[in-house]
Amino acid sequence: MDINLMMEITPLLMKAAWITIDISARALFFGFFIASALVALRTSRHVPIRWLARAYISVVRGTPYFVQLLLVFYGGPALGLRLDPFTCGVVVGAFNIGAYMSEAIRGAIESVDSGQNEASRSLGFGRLATLQHIILPQSAGLMIRSIGVLAIILVKNSSLVSIISVVELTYQAQRLIGSTYKPLEVFTLSALMYIVIIYAVMGIVEFLYRRATRYTYL
């Protein structure tokens, strides 16, 4: 192992790692709103809307993220949609993870015993108030953990935007392997950075999970 080289390329990789974090965080943020919208649409009174939401989720989950990225980036201009690589990564990432997240949120909501809903409604709470005060607080723990799993997938998926030349961690690693001919050193460093990012996400998720489920051990 060439330690000098590793010291030398660390700043470059760290800068790239920051892009990885940035793109993933933004995609997660927007993805959450897309997911919430999808959950709401799936409970719509109108059958076509419910059906559309389900079809969207099914198609996004049933096709490769990589192909979605290529479709929007290279095929988008044909629809008048011209995005720079970074924005494209955020947008496709958000719309992709949103479909998965909507299933995670729905699963967490459905995990709450139906008696809770009935009890709340019998007290006179409306549908939304029941969701806000009774259902969501109880499903938050499971929801946070499922979203955490998706956030990790998002970080790993973000490596694919290297294909459309976003200078994130995998892109930089590939370029450095090509210029230094030291694959092991570059791989070790970049892998380490991914591991740090992923463990940081896991730590945040655990912290939020504990906060959200405090009521169970109070």
Place this chain on the structure above:
Amino acid sequence: MEFDFSPVITYFPTLIKGIGATLLIGVVVALLSILGGQIVAVISLYTRKAVNWPLRFLIWLFMTTPLLLQLYFLYFGLGQWVLIPAIAVGVLGLGFHYMAYNADIFIATIKSVSNGQYEASRSLGFGHLATIFYIILPQAFYRAIPQLGNNMIIMVKDISVLSAIGIAELVYLSQYAISVTFRPFEFYITIAAIYYLINILMETGQSWVERRAAARK
């Protein structure tokens, strides 16, 4: 905004080739990762630490870093020391990646088989290895089927990533057609449709297999 799918039709034989390559890679990687996953799981559960710790480390490493980074490392890294064709790098890279995920599942399902099963088999006169092979592993396999199915469905979608290291599967061959026809939207939407079809077929197959395996739990 005008769409013209005629180039897609012109190049459809190329796409068919790509589908064939994608499916072939999928079958090979599925076999490799499921068989290998079982072997890795057995070794990491039933051997001494000096043997199973490096293996567990590798499982963990494959699961915490992105596939594409692993592929680049194998492609450019291994290429430096040994001459292996890109297709081998792709199949092995994808194979190892999902071997780790499958091994992780098998480790959990092997642990979930009760000790009574082990004792019953030993009391009949089966040895340690014969018990693992005839009694423990088959049960662990049936229990793993739902998660294995999910992994393999995700894996097939990841075959598209192999185009990044120049493997002539569906996406790569289409990129060639796109470079000649300048119709990226039409081609990529077609690829997405093909993948969606494969996905639906796999999910149907998965629920059929799960129903058949349910009796043996």
Place this chain on the structure above:
Amino acid sequence: MTTATKDTPMVELKGVKKRFGDLEVLKGIDLKVERGKIISIIGPSGSGKSTLLRSINYLEVIDEGSILLDGVQVNRPDLKGLAFERHINHIRQNMGMVFQHFNLFPHLSTLDNVTLAPRKLKGMSAGSARELGMELLERVGLADKASVYPSSLSGGQKQRVAIARALAMRPKVMLFDEATSALDPELVEEVNLVMKRLAEEHMTMLIVTHEMAFARDVSDWAMFMDDGVVVEQSTPDRLFTNPDQERTRNFLRKHLESQAVAHAHF
């Protein structure tokens, strides 16, 4: 098995001791089971009776003493690693063990549960294994269930298949470890019936049980164990009606009372 004669005991234990950490669960057990005899072992839970049975099958490794099956030593401190493994696998093929929780193999059909061991361990052909398996399932009254998986059987049916599975290796002795304890009361009788039929065929049997009436009815010899020792042994008539030891009497009386209470609930 060259040393065995007609008079060699089928199972013999000499000074068997077994510890779990600091706890001594078998405190030097001596036992002789003549061929064709049926021995019942009773005693409170934690008395060591299950451990004793499991030690004979060597599912528990004993600390001291020796165990012989038909004149052949089961525990062999002189054998290590693979050599011992080969030895114990061979020994176990001559013993049939029936567990409290059946431990049927859920991934195999009822018939395959019975035929797996003869096929893989004795190299029996698929055809003759099938014949043997069907014959044994017939004997336990489950020939019609040959192709179903264990998950669709009742507890009593599972245990009868487990007995057939153990019999398929043509064992010299059958070990029953509380074979009916996990069953609903109404399913106990069908398993007892199968065991009784085995007794009539002069199978050598060691039965650890809570079913006092059954033990008395079926066995040639009865033992009462408590706290890792054999407190008393005699003919079943004597042990169950007029035991010598105070501890035996106490156990039987308490057991009878708990049975009466249990039945009062029905």
